[in-house]
Amino acid sequence: MDLEYERVLKLIFPDGVADKDNLRGNPEVYNYLNTLGTYKVDQLKKEQARLSDEARSILEKTQDLAISNYKTFIATAENSRSIFQEFQKAEEQVETLIEKLPTFSGKCDKFIKDSGELNEDRRFNSITLQKNAQLLEILELPQLMERCIREARYEEALELASYVQKLGHHQGHIPVVHNIVRAVEALWHTMLVQLVAQLVRTDLQLPKCLQLVGYLRRMQAFGDNELKLKFLQARNAWLTRCLKAISAVDAQQHLTKTIETTRINLFNIITQYRALFPEEDDSSKAVALNPLQDVTCNGDRLFQSWLHNKIDDFLKTLELDLERGVSSLETVLGQCMYFGLSFSRVGADFRGLMAPIFVRAIRNKFEKSIDQVNQNFQLELEKFTLINKVTLHTRKQLDPASITSSEQESYSPPETLLDFYPLAILCNGYLNALNDLRLCAPLALATDVTHCLQESLQLVAELVLVFYRQEQQAFSNNERETFVKLCSCFAYDLVPYIQRCIQAIFPPQSLTVQLGISLLQLEQQQIIYLQHSIILQPLKHLLPTKVDVLLQPASVPEPNTEETSQTAVVASS
Structure with a gap:
């Protein structure tokens, strides 16, 4: 069917159809050719003249229309020119917009990201607000532990330290939790120093002493022998401070008070040591006054050496005060013999060491x-x-x-x-x-x-x-x-x-x-x-x-x- 149309068009237009006429593929052309195919020969012969007349008529009507409506055409032309200019401006602005679209797109992406983070922060803030009470309990752990230490509530402080240690083990990667763990560790050391200071500065009864050493054991800051050494050092410092507080003006009074203070405090320390470290009872029943005696336990060796040094210090003080001169040797001798006899209950009878000193002084x-x-x-x-x-x-x-x-x-x-x-x-x-x-x-x-x-x-x-x-x-x-x-x-x-x-x-x-x-x-x-x-x-x-x-x-x-x-x-x- 298309071939027939092409052949008809070649007959009508022997020089060929111009592309600008846009006749190919035009449905009206095809309809006209179908109508033209139904004409008879006479009608075909007249068709060219009819078309010419019709074209002339159309041209005249167009001219009459243009003459009668020239203002409209002028306005239309101006409008068309104005619209063209506007379209050019619009094209330029569109090009500018196209150039700025990547930057705008990047800023939009950044805005979307920031808005997402803000939304996430808002969500976290909402969760934080909902968990405010629980978070405050965790954040106030260092303050709570400090208060417990200040008020000597060491049992609660140890429980808090244990809880924070477990919390740091599981959530230590969180900065806030890490800071809390570090703060509690610092307070833990403060509590350790405070417990040791109580052994040094105060006159402790056996129950209180057991309680403090129990806290030190639970803190696991010292080994067994280290704890024994720390206890002896602390109580030795307390005993030394008590002895230094005695006035040395009068030799008789100084020696009498030294005997009483040493006897009471030293016996208390020995009793406390054996109560705190009962595993040493069997091996330390007979305390050797010779520091070279062979013992199997380092703790026992430590205790015996310390006791030997304390007795030796007392004997030196006794000798110095006797050299300075005392008013009543028989009174001092009676107190010293009672002192040495009382220590026979702990296997440290040292009366034999005092006899030569008194003989020499007399x-x-x-x-x-x-x-x-x-x-x-x-x-x-x-x-x-x-x-x-x-x-x-x-x-x-x-x-x-x-x-x-x-x-x-x-x-x-x-x-x-x-x-x-x-x-x-x-x-x-x-x-x-x-x-x-x-x-x-x-x-x-x-x-x-x-x-x-x-x-x-x-x-x-x-x-x-x-x-x-x-x-x-x-x-x-x-x-x-x-x-x-x-x-x-x-x-x-x-x-x-x-x-x-x-x-x-x-x-x-x-x-x-x-x-x-x-x-x-x-x-x-x-x-x-x-x-x-x-x-x-x-x-x-x-x-x-x-x-x-x-x-x-x-x-x-x-x-x-x-x-x-x-x-x-x-x-x-």
Whole structure:
């Protein structure tokens, strides 16, 4: 069908159809060709003229229409030009819009993203608002733990620390949770320091001590041996601070308070240690005072070393205060013996370590007293004169064998000493020193005391001899006789009297029991016997006749029963 149309068009338009006429594919052309096919020959011959007339008619009508409506056409043309210009502007703006569309699209995407984040934040804020109470509980955990520590509610603080630790283990990647965990860890260390400080600064009873160490165990900050060491260090600091707070002005008061403070606090610490670490009870029942003793447990070794050091510190303090001088040695000795005896319940009886210290202190005190007596005698002898000296008291007998037993048993000083002031001062000095010793006289000092008095009496004899050599040329017969009486009083009254006093303080029976020897052996070895011959050797040529008999060491009878019982009790103490 199309081929026929093409053939017809070639017949109608032998030169070909122009593309600008747009006749190909036009439905009206096809309808006209269909109508043209129905014409007869006459009609076909007239069709060209008809078409020309119709075209001419149309042209005329068009011209008439244009002439009659020229204004409209002009307006239409202007409008068309204006519309064209507007279309150009619109095209330019569209091109500009197309250029800006990528940037706008990017900003839109950014806006969509930001709006999405805002929506997400809004959603989180809504959830946060709904969970506000629960979040506040978590955020206030550090403040709550700080308050618990400040109010000493350590049980709740430990529970909070455990909860935060679990929270950090599961949610530690969240910054807020991480900060809370760090804050609670810092407070945990603060609580640890506070617990240790309570062991250092306060006087703890056993229940409180058990509670604090229980908290430290639950915190797991120290191992077993480290906890033992920390406990001993803390309580040692407390004990040291208590001892330093004692006034050291008065040696007697300082030593008495030191004994009481050390005994109470040290016993409490030992009791607390054994209650806190019961696994050490079996191995530490007998506390060794020797730090080199082999032990199997480090904790036991630590405790024994600490206890040994504390006892050693006390012994040093005891020795220093005794050297400074105390007014009542017997009181201090009784307290110290009770101190050492009380520690026998924990296997730390250290009375044997204190005995040498007291013996040494008593000996030093006695020697100082005798030195002072010697100095006083020398000063009095320098001022002594025999001019117009009248003796009011005379010796009944020169022979000691004729002296009655009652006179020998008497512990009163001889009355003849009143005639010679230096000898009276010397006797009073000896008696004061011996009376101080009598209150606390260890049997171990028997030899030292005897030796000290022996040397003192020898010195007195030498000083008397010096006095004689200086004054003999000016002696009158009366003065020479008085000087002989002075020598006799010293040799036959004072020296035997001092011998009796020594045996009153150190009864021979007690020494024989302690030494396991007889009275005869005790006398032969001269343990508590003065050597009269050596003492009187410088004055031998000045003494009355029968001096050979007098120089023999006469055995001294036993003292009175009542007086002996009193001195024996003091000596045994």
